[in-house]
Amino acid sequence: MKSSYKFILGLALGLTVVLGIMMTAFSLPAVKSGINNVPIGLVAPNEATYDKLAKPLSDKGFKVKHYDSTADVKDAVNHRKIYGAFEMSATGDLSLYQATAASAAVAQGLNQIGQGVVTQQKAAAKAQLAPMMAQTTDLNTLKALNAKSAAVDTKTLKVVELKSFPKADPKGTGLAAGALPIALGGWIGAVAIANMIKGKKQKFYAALAFAFIGGLGLVGVIQFGVGTFDGNYFLTSLGAMVGIAATAFFVLGLLEVMGNGGLGIAAVMLILLGNPLSGLSSAPEMLPKFWGALGQLLPPGATGTLLRDIAFFNGNGIAKSLTVLLTYVVVGWILFTIGKKSVIDASTSETNA
Known part of the structure; x- marks a missing residue:
């Protein structure tokens, strides 16, 4: 028995719907993927520092939670509550506690953000030192300022890997x-x-x-x-x-x-x-x-x-x-x-x- 034209048309329409669903499922996440309430932690020495760091992270789409210590951060990562965390020390040093095994993409994103924060810190410190170095005529003071400038150049993001994939992958x-x-x-x-x-x-x-x-x-x-x-x-x-x-x-x-x-x-x-x-x-x-x-x-x-x-x-x-x-x-x-x-x-x- 031959298929009717009505059945052929219905099949074509049904396959088109499937094709549309498939296209949406594959393309929309690829185009719209980003940070959508990714839970991370933040350890800071005081509320002012926490607020200064938390707001831009929240604006980027992260769901930021305050933790009192790195021990709490490690426990939260291990229990799959967060993907990683930043820690700002009292001296302004920034550390990243990442879990690549939880998501390599999130770990990479956090790393890039951390590097950006450190770059901004270095630029701000350099901008503060530059006029002081230009105005001073005292050799000892200039020497001390040069030492501070050199120390700024060595400032880096400290990355601590909590959960990693094996070296083979x-x-x-x-x-x-x-x-x-x-x-x-x-x-x-x-x-x-x-x-x-x-x-x-x-x-x-x-x-x-x-x-x-x-x-x-x-x-x-x-x-x-x-x-x-x-x-x-x-x-x-x-x-x-x-x-x-x-x-x-x-x-x-x-x-x-x-x-x-x-x-x-x-x-x-x-x-x-x-x-x-x-x-x-x-x-x-x-x-x-x-x-x-x-x-x-x-x-x-x-x-x-x-x-x-x-x-x-x-x-x-x-x-x-x-x-x-x-x-x-x-x-x-x-x-x-x-x-x-x-x-x-x-x-x-x-x-x-």
Whole structure:
């Protein structure tokens, strides 16, 4: 039976909508990415100094919180409350406590800001010394001023790395590149199971086996092949298993309930939206506000964040991402249980013709 022109037109319109969603998901974050309430800390000797530093940071889009000591800063970074912090000493020396493993993009941005502050400090000090050096005729005074000027020239930003990627992948490129494999791999795996495995119980066991073996394989490649991770391999693999299970069961559930329609919905959520909105290449707070939050509610973003927290931050901060992924597992399992389709309905297009 030939497809009707009405069906052809409807399909073209539907594909155009998908194309628009895909273009928006990939291009908007790239164009609008920036600092959107990125949480950082600030240690200052007094309120005046704090206010002087905090205001320009807030104006740039940072969510600045005051901390009493560097020990508090380190604890906050380890518990995933902030991405890093600045400390201004009583003598005016600026230090940056960064966590590249939390976000290489944020660490780079903080570094640039810190360098800018130090450059401004040096320029202000030079401007203050210049007229004094020009007016004095006393050799001892001039010598002392020259010494101060030389000291100003040596002033630098002190950078303390709190959480870094391994030397094999210092910028965490392997994790950033993992968003698409996480999204596409789980989707492909679920489709393969739906088509190639016969029997509902067998598909369930196949999804479990895929999550278990796939988690070990995914982290194995990232840790031993690429060198992005250097933490506990098996604990990190458990996180990957949960992420793959979330994707696999969710896709299988949609397929059992909706057939090809469910496959399209899963592709939009996991690949077209989940991949670019994962925040793995920067940070969720560096995406446009709504998009960054949405990305963390989708399996690729939640899985990436879970892996990062387990591998580098001792499991701190995993509650949200773990809850999101387990929700997908449960919802997918429920849909899979109540669904009646044992294979993808390949005749859908013909019945709509």
